[in-house]
Structures are given as C-alpha cells and as structure tokens.
Amino acid sequence: MNATNGKHVAIVGATGAVGQEMLDCLEARHFPIRELTLLASARSAGREIPFRGKSIKVKELTHESFEGVEIALFSAGGDLSLEYAGSAAAAGAVVIDNSSAFRMDDQVPLVVPEVNPEAIANRPKGIIANPNCTTIISLMALYPLHKLYGLESIIASSYQAVSGSGAQGIIELDEQIKVLGAGGVVTDDMKNVYPHQIASNVIPHVDAFTENGYTKEELKMLNESRKILNLPDLKVTCTCVRVPVHRSHSVSITAKFTHPVDVADARAAFANCPGIAAKDNPDEQLYPVPLDTTQKDDCLVGRIRKDMVFKNALALWVVGDQVRKGAALNAVQIAELIE
C-alpha cells in the first residue's frame, strides 16, 4: 500500500472463500491500493489477514464501515449486500457486488469485463453486479462466437464444482472423500451443505427450485445472459448439476446462431482472445478438464464441433475456475475499469 497513490478498497466478506481469492487477485494484479479495509461478521472480526507483506486486522461490518472507501467489493451473500451496499454507495464507494441481490436491477449494470465493459458507466445506484459463475464462464466462450455468428439460443448442462457453495462445500467434499478413501461410508451427519452425498455422486440441484421446475441457478443463465449480452430474446435451457470437483466449473453447450458456423473459424476466434483460450484438438486428444483451469485466470474452451440437431449451431465445452474468473477475478477486473 502506498499512502498517496491508489484507491481505498474495502472487502466485505474478507474471510470467505471468494473474499480470500479477491485478496489474491488484488495482490497478483498489483491493483493500486492506498488503503485496504477488510470487513466481516462480528464472529470473524479481529482475525489478521496477510496482504502484500503486512497483516491487516478484519473489522466488523457496520453501516459506518465505508467512510473514505472508494471501491467496496462485496462477497458475503445477498442478504448482507441488500443491507449494506446502500450505505457503502452513500459513503461514495463504487460497490461491486458478487451476490445475486442486484443483478437483475435495471439500475445496476451486470458486467463481464471481456464482454460488456462499457456497461459500468451507467451506475445510478453506485452498484455494479458481478454475474453468476456459470454464466460468466459460459459467456467467456460464447461471446467471441456471438460476435462472429450472432447468438440465438443456448442449451447447457453444467458440471459445477463444490467451491460454488463456498468454503463449506469444499470441506464437505473433502470430508466425504477422506471417509470413502479410508473404506468407510458417508453418513447423514456428513451431509450439511448438500442434501445428498456429493463424493461419488452428482446432484442436479443448484440453488432453489422455482415454479416452472427450473432452479434459480438455471434461470440465472437465462436472465443474466440476456442482460449482459443485451439480447432480450435469447433463449436458454439450462440444467445445473453439482459434481464432486473442487474448484472449476465445466459447461457442455449447444449454441445456435443466426449465421452459418464453421468449426475452424470458431476455434480461431479464441486466438488472442482475452481471458479465454481454445484447447481443442481431437486428433491429439486435447480438450480442457476442470483441473486445467484450477487456480488459473483464463477459461478454456474445447470440443468445438458442429451441432447435429440445429442448423447454424456449435457444440462446445468450456471450463473455468469458479472462485477466480467465476467470482473474485471478475469482480477485481470490474474494479480495474473504474477510474
């Protein structure tokens, strides 16, 4: 930190999995910081967290926490965002909120910096929303293709890591793997985050069910993709599935376009593309897997081929680190856009 240059940044939820990753991203990207305020619940207040060789004490989040703060990164759940984002904005901070609380608010831009950076300019509430992780990772692959061919619809099935449930999800998978690895069985008391055993299982249920049979997570892919891409008529069917993977999400996608597609051109669209690269050569059995992107900034796309049901459509497979590009990194990239 430098007493004269850089910004006063606050992190709300500094002790959580995404909060910790935000600190890593700020440090790795040499984000200019004059002062850093770490905020969390009373329970976590007082903890010391290392940053750039110093130790910073976590303070309790209150409505008075934001005096002088210029950028407030929120990652403490929707309820706390709804309660405290207004106070942060009123104090003059630009709020970058990782929860779903404000994403569909017309007065709050929803931003993937590689896709719609211009949207940050219009933020009447002083709040910018960070999109859903599966949506970010999917759009990283779809946006370069949308520019080429014009996106019309998405049919997606996800393979979502337990990191999407925060640190507790990772702990639950680890505990179950430990038990299975020792030859034991997973008992009900080991199922707290997920309603079913997650080790050696997959669960087609992420977030709450809604009236039409889709989960909220699945509808985020629809609603958030429409808003980010500014495509109000985009059609999306999504099935979100939790898998026993630690950190990276994968998504299997059929994307239909308005214009004819070409596999080689589509692959080439990812050359020199910021934040995503193609790993896609069936002849050499090259394709991305979640472990390839774990703790990496960039998403990877592969398995690009002509869809066999639709005309003008591609099937593809995209993976990305849910904690990083799916959450913390995207938020820090938004912060970098703020003047």
Add this chain to the structure above:
Amino acid sequence: MNATNGKHVAIVGATGAVGQEMLDCLEARHFPIRELTLLASARSAGREIPFRGKSIKVKELTHESFEGVEIALFSAGGDLSLEYAGSAAAAGAVVIDNSSAFRMDDQVPLVVPEVNPEAIANRPKGIIANPNCTTIISLMALYPLHKLYGLESIIASSYQAVSGSGAQGIIELDEQIKVLGAGGVVTDDMKNVYPHQIASNVIPHVDAFTENGYTKEELKMLNESRKILNLPDLKVTCTCVRVPVHRSHSVSITAKFTHPVDVADARAAFANCPGIAAKDNPDEQLYPVPLDTTQKDDCLVGRIRKDMVFKNALALWVVGDQVRKGAALNAVQIAELIE
C-alpha cells in the same frame, strides 16, 4: 441348476465386471439354467466362481467352447466378440453380445427389451446386440415419451460412471480417492485407464475421437437410438463426459417431439412403466441422483420440465446403473425373451 429344465448358458468374460453382474442377474431373476459354462482368457481360466450355492470353474475360451450352449452372453470386448461369436452361433447358441462389434450390423437386432423386444425375432446371424449403456439408460426415459409425443431430436450431456471402463476404472477412481483422502496428490503412475486424473475432475472424452470431432461413444447415441427406435431421421447431439462416480450414469437431455408436450402428462407416462420410474417433485426437492440407482434394476427420471429453447420439447434427467441396466441386466432380459 436343474439337470432337465432350463437352458445351457455360457458367459464369455465371466470374470469381468459385467460378467460378474450377469451372474448376479441370472441368479436374482431365477433364470432357468440347466448348465452354466463360464469362459474367460487363459489368464483367468481355473478360477472358481460361486453360483447358486455351487462353485463353477472358469474355462479358457476357445472356438470349441460352445458345444451344446443355447445362449452365449458375451462381454469380453469387441475383438473377442468378432473372433468367437460366429463359433458360438455356428454351434447353435443365440449370442447376446454386450460389445459394440455387431450393433450396427443390419442383420443383428439391437434390443432394449422395454423398447423393441419384437426385434429379436429376426436374427439371421444368431446374434443379438446389447446397446451402449448411455443409450439404453437414455432410451428408458425417452421411449415412453416418444410413444406419447413422437421423438424428433435429442441433445444430451452425460455424466458417466467409471464402471463404464470396467473393473479397472473403478480401481483407478478408488486409488485416486484414497490418495486424495489421505491428503496426497494423484501422480502420473496412477493414471492408466484415463488420460487425466478422474477424482475431483470430469473428462469430456469417452471412447475414441472420430473425424467430425464427436467421440465414438457420442455417435453411438445417434446411431443406436435411430436403430432401436426405428427412427432413421432422428437427430442427436451428444457430449459424453466421465465423472468421478462409481456405477450409475446420468444424462441431461433436451428432447424435441413432433407433438405438443405437457409436463404432468409426461411424468404420468412413467407410472407402471417397466424398468423406469419418475422421481420428480421439485416442490419436495425430489429428483434422482446416481447413488439412488446404484445396484438397482430400475432407471429413474426427474427434472422433467418444458424446454425453453424448442417448441414441443422437454428437458429431463435420467439415471441408471451402468453395469446393471446399462449392460448385464439388459443382456439377461434379452436372454429371457428367447424361447
């Protein structure tokens, strides 16, 4: 076994994962057996395998193994099926082959007993093929809906258990889980069946890649579904993915039909349906997971809802035990159809 009643049955590949499950199915279903011949490679010959309270010695597979055999269940890989099925058929046995060797042969019926039992009648080569596991499980869910609405296309993403790679796949996952559970890392010498770590990972690569970028496994869903359903114009896009689950496959499907669909009617179609049941109530958070069907005969379908991209389409999720309904049980059910 009864000296006068029942059939002389042979199992080729009796010591493999599917061979063992075939024995379990024959026993559990009280299949009428007069004599049982267990065949395997020279390496496994001599092993004693329990069946109905007796112990049966495994014999080495030769072209002379099939004298007097009436039903020969093959599950020893496509190469051995190609080499020995003809000898078994020439000796008068009906061959039920679990490999992909004969599935697309016009003179070999490809049968899911709940879907096209009548196809077994026309078997000029004396061979009946058992379909691909993912295809069987998918069609168990799609056939009742096809009867209602007329199937037109399938877009599917699979979540395939390691049992699909045989006993070695299960051993590889177990070893990796053991290492991760003990806090270690998976090293290259632990990757023999799969080209990547499978624990805490998913791999969008099942069977070999073909020229159009699809894997053979993915094209099986297309070609075998067309043949079983007798729908030569059926369109199928499939992405097959290996997941760190032991035995049950899951498939996320968007199915488009020629007629308008209704979710409640679709759900009701599975009432009293042989071999499959609906577990599908979003209000009570009921849906199937792979552990629900592990070592069970019946498949389960859930997450039935209107697809949001296509007209006349449903999204759904089906799970089934790959070793049982996806392989051994289906083969034994075919055997039960033979007079």
